[in-house]
Amino acid sequence: MQIIDNSNKDNWEDILKRPTQTVDDIEATVIQIFDEVKQKGDDAIKKYTSKFDGIDLESNTVSQTEIEDAKKNVPIKLQYAIKQAKQNIEAFHKVQKTQKIDIETTNGVQCWQEKRPIQKVGLYIPGGTAPLFSTVLMLAIPAQIAGCKTIVLCSPPNKEGKLAPEILFAAQLCGVTKIIKVGGIQAIAGLTFGTENIPQVYKIFGPGNQFVTVAKQLATKYGVAIDMPAGPSELLVVADESANASYIASDLLSQAEHGIDSQVILVSTSKHLVSKVSEEIEKQLSVLPRKAIAEKAIANSKLIYVENDEIALELINEYGPEHFIICTNNEDFYVDGIANAGSVFIGDYTPESAGDYASGTNHTLPTNGFSKAYSGVNLDSFLKSMTFQKISKEGLLNIGKTIELMAEAEGLQAHKNAVSIRLKDLK
Known part of the structure; x- marks a missing residue:
């Protein structure tokens, strides 16, 4: 990781630059696939599944038999773990329900607001090098609590034309109504326009690579809403001399292993800690199964020393991290002062991976600085606020x-x- 020592504020824009391609670099590809799916429907879906996933599917709809077989292939201990995570995620999202708001603004003028579910939603679950069955929980659970009638899940098939059994188990557990084996740009296009096999939806949820992110943004031009621009994963840790270097290194690597375009950053008021974390990263990285992926992400990442907490907080709010971990004696300063972050993790014993899986908060969060204006997925993401009046x-x-x-x-x-x-x- 690149170590940056007390950089001038004028250089922050370059220092905090994300390792992502610009929209211009990939928009042409996305537009081409969208146009083809709009015109040719499932034939285009099949073509691009063959091209990008290396598999020709006779049917891309997951059958009930496949779901039942999947359950047999998920170890009992993992089934229990998924169910426990489901309970915590349900508990946190159920309390987000709000009551009807009703007021007489003046005599004889009654106004009220009620929330109604979005009827048809599409959930995109990344596959690739790490099928994210945890994302099924994060999206399908609030969709079910909200009362969405149609919940369509899309995820790319593996080389055998299958989805990970854990994805199918979690989808069935959380009330998904239809599961389609399709990924990438073509999945987002299918959900946008609808095909014979893929229902058209009103809103698309879920993270993905840069191509999926741009595809979701293009979907909005055709009247389909999206949760947020959620691209490659990112994490920023702020820490002082009191922090545990090995804990911090493990957190940074936990996000670096997501993908080669992930980014992790440490901001610290201690040069000694910066040095210790750098050493720990090298040590822990050497034994990771996904070392090759994490190494490339680490190459895009930074260890930044700053003089004091005030400078650190200003820099962090300028970056607007997806995940933000606070490991300082002065944690209240950062908790009270953070304005731009997707999700915040406080203290030595709150690893980011807790939020990814089982603490209860949602891990579908805004990246690439969009936390300055967007919230992470929550129950309201699946609801519409409707106003009523009677005079x-x-x-x-x-x-x-x-x-x-x-x-x-x-x-x-x-x-x-x-x-x-x-x-x-x-x-």
Whole structure:
């Protein structure tokens, strides 16, 4: 990892640059595949599954038999672990339910707000080098709690044309209504336009590589909503001289092993700690099964020394990390001061991997600085807030003149007339 010593603020933009391609680099590919899926449907899906995943599928819909077989191939201990994680995730997301808001804004004018589920949602579950069955829990559980009627899951098949049994087990456990063996850009395009086999949805959720991220952004041009731009994983740790270097190194490597385009950063007020963490990373990296992947991510990552907590916090808020770990004596300063982060982990015994799996919070989070404006996935992500109003005769008499004056001032006579015609009948 590159060690940066007390860099000038003018250099922060370069120091904090993500190791991602620009949208321009990959947008042409995404547009081409979208156009083909829109025109040719499942034939295009099949073509690109063969091209990118190396498998020709007669049917990409997962059968009930495949789901039942998958359960047999998930070890009992892992089934229990998945169920425990499900309980914690359910507990945290169920308490996010809010009650109907109801108020009489003035006599005779009743306004209220209720939340209704998005009827059709698509969940994208990355496959590739690490099939993320934990993401099934993170997306399907709040979708089920919200009451979404159609929950479609897409995930890329392996070379045998199958999905990981853990993905199928978790999907069945969490109420997914249809599972499709399709990944990448073509999966997002299928969910956007709909095909004979893939239902069209109203909103698409889930992380993915840079191609999936751009594909989700393109889907919004066709009227399909997305959870957020969630691309390659990233983690920033802030630590002082009191922190445990081996713990920090393990956290940094836990995200570095996600993919070669992941990024991890340490910001510290201790030069000694920076040196110790660098040594620990080399030691722990050498024995990782995914060493080759983590090494490439580490090459894109930074160990940054700064003079004090104030500078550290300003730099962190400028970066806007997906995951933010606080390991300092002055943890309240960072907890109170952090403005831009997807999810925050506090103290020596709160590894980021707890949030990835079983603490209960959601691990589908904004990356690439989007935490400055986006929230991570939560129960509200699967709901719409709808407003209602009912006005009595008395109510219209109370606000009618106000509406008429404002409509006339804006030059919208028909708006005024809609009130005036009623007021005449009430006099």
